[in-house]
Amino acid sequence: MDFDEVLKEVGSFGLYQKIIICSVLLPAALPCAFHAYSQLFIAASPKHWCRVPELEPWAQDYGMLVKNLSIPLGASNNSVEYESCQMYNRNYSDIVRYMEYRTPIELQQDKVWQIGNPGHGQIQACQHGWYYDRNMYTSTVVTEWNLVCDQSYLVTLALVLFGVGGLIGNYMFGYLQDMWGRRPSFYVYLIIEIVACAASAFAWNYYSWLGMRFVVGLTVPAILASPYVLAIELVGPDRRVFCTIVSNIAYSCGLVLLAGIVYLIRDWRFLTLTVSLPLLLLFSCYFVLPESPRWLIAVGKTQEAARILKTIARVNGHNIPPDFVKIMQQKLQQTDAAMRGESESSYGILDLFRTPNMRRKTLIITLIWFANTSVYVGLSYYAPALGGDEIWNFFLAGVVELPTYFILGPGLSYFGRRWILCISMLVGGVACVLTLLYDEQPEVMLLLYCVGKMGISSAFVVLPLLASELYPTVVRGLGMSFSSVVAMIGPIVIPIINHMGQHMLVLPLIIMGTLLIIGGLASLFLPETRGKNLPQTIEEGEAVPLSFFNCVCCCCCTKTPRSPDLNNSALVAKYKRQREREQIGRGRRQPITVCSICKNEIKET
Structure with a gap:
């Protein structure tokens, strides 16, 4: 059962x-x-950019200013963003001395980032680690081990x-x-x-x-x-x-x-x-x-x-x-x-x-x-x-x-x-x-x-x-x-x-x-x-045929079988032997031909 x-x-x-x-x-x-x-x-991996030790005291309150001073811009996915792995090669000590004599309002209004023409300066890889944008994640594997x-x-x-x-x-x-x-x-x-x-x-x-x-x-x-x-x-x-x-x-x-x-x-x-x-x-x-x-x-x-x-x-x-x-x-x-x-x-x-x-x-x-x-x-x-x-x-x-x-x-x-x-x-x-x-x-x-x-x-x-x-x-x-x-x-x-x-x-x-x-x-x-x-x-799983082959063999079971290629002598001999066996068996019992895939009887029309 x-x-x-x-x-x-x-x-x-x-x-x-x-x-x-x-x-x-x-x-x-x-x-x-x-x-x-x-x-x-x-x-x-949160957004990140190169860390500059000299500018670190200004990073929290003047983050955009620090980026403009130290980070070049680059194209990324049809937009312009700050580079994540590159920085300007500049004398940041001189920039810091200049910034120390400016008031907060002057730092916001003055174009300090143009000092030394950073756009024409040399670019190098990050030398002192990275700053990470922690607005989304306070800590990840990436930020902890700098991946x-x-x-x-x-x-x-x-x-x-x-x-x-x-x-x-x-x-x-x-x-x-x-x-x-x-x-x-x-x-x-x-x-x-x-x-x-x-x-x-x-x-x-x-x-x-x-x-x-x-x-x-x-x-x-x-x-x-x-x-x-x-x-x-x-x-x-x-x-x-x-x-x-x-x-x-x-x-x-x-x-x-x-x-x-x-x-x-x-x-x-x-x-x-x-x-x-x-x-x-x-x-x-x-x-x-x-x-x-x-x-x-x-x-x-x-x-x-x-x-x-x-x-x-x-x-x-x-x-x-x-x-x-x-x-x-x-x-x-x-x-x-x-x-x-x-x-x-x-x-x-x-x-x-x-x-x-x-x-x-x-x-x-x-x-x-x-x-x-x-x-x-x-x-x-x-x-x-x-x-x-x-x-x-x-x-x-x-x-x-x-x-x-x-x-x-x-x-x-x-x-x-x-x-x-x-x-x-x-x-x-x-x-x-x-x-x-x-x-x-x-x-x-x-x-x-x-x-x-x-x-x-x-x-x-x-x-x-x-x-x-x-x-x-x-x-x-x-x-x-x-x-x-x-x-x-x-x-x-x-x-x-x-x-x-x-x-x-x-x-x-x-x-x-x-x-x-x-x-x-x-x-x-x-x-x-x-x-x-x-x-x-x-064995039970084998008895269930694939859908494509099942459709093909079902069509074969209801349509008249095609005659074999007469140019192939082996097929001709096999076809003649099959027909002779059918002729001999018709006087006593009609032979039954079974499809090898779906196990259904093949009937000629």
Whole structure:
């Protein structure tokens, strides 16, 4: 008996599932949202300019005068601004002696900055450190360790290594998820993440902080997968969309909440502790969170799965006979027997590529996952580059995601997964590419950015749902982790691309838009999974063909087969032998020809 049928008898979406979703799934999105993007503010680079010790007594009260005296102007993103890493090579001691004999009004009115014709003077790199604009942030990693100018690449390096950690962690924790189960693996990720993040607040130099952020990166992409997979494995097929949307709403709310926290806390050490230590409260749900019954059945632990089903039935208000566990074990016997052969063997990454349909699905899902992850992370990282208030931009980037989720609910149930995924990626991709035409119009660029963020947010909802419904239970965690591992190459490269955007603002958007368009077209090859039972074994997953090949073979099943090329002797001989067998069999039983892809009978017309 299929597990979805068993789940209907105990309640596929009752009070028990709602408790799990509200107490675990929603809060579990916060660690991922907090720790994935808090680094944008912890390592924010405020405006800065060269420090001149001789002019320092005047810097606080006459900041603009000090800049005019010491800092040259330069072009930056279609505007003229003070240089961040260069200063005039002047005799500032003589300038100070001149300024000492001027009243404050004279200093404001007199053109002191013209002394010595600085516009024609020599320019050199900063010699004595930097002044930082502390109106936005009181302290960041950048201001504490001077990660600017020739050291600015270290900020990008931190994001790159954070992505490398996610790549390694996804692959490593994917095995743990299928080997240990959903619940233990989630809490292992969580404790590692909280401890490493809190420890980074006490870093004594850049490299100690970088090491802790790498450890956090190991867990961030994987920590959301375990409760999400558990949630969709506890509900029926008709409620998977709900779980996916709720999970992403919680994630977007986490981004909005992070913007609020940053608005209140501008010191990077206190900010680090604020986004880590409160997450220890999630351990209070340890005894509420169950293990996945599907996973227990997949590994042959039917008795333990039956006990969990008994708890689900009791909480959902279903009548329970005294021998409920025994009855459930008998009903699960058929599923257990079908999966026992595979459960006793260890599954590896090669199992995703051994059979043709599974291999094609894995490659296509991985390509789309790579595009989605790269663009989602890239657009989130890109928000501060839009200009204006960085915190407000990040807040806006999180808020624009929420309307898409309320539209997706009925859309996924009515139109299915595949078309929603395709349209979302194409709309978002086109919007990003169109910024090339409006690079000098900030308002239009902001609008196109929001449309692109809404498109990728919609696609980001659909893809994990579609992937979890295509990968069989025995390799679901491994398959999703493999796709995530490859996809994490994107967040490794995206910070470098965004860094290049300092010279061409729309370059990152063009690259990300192109990725979305390619991924959207590739999604048309995947089969629709709306209302279908989750495949338990690799054989069940192999029985579901790709959408493109399914359409092709279905057309072949209803149309007259074409005659082979008569110039090919091998095909002619094969065609004659087939026709002779059909002629011999017509007197007794009409032969049946079956399509090798969809297993349907091919009828000639």
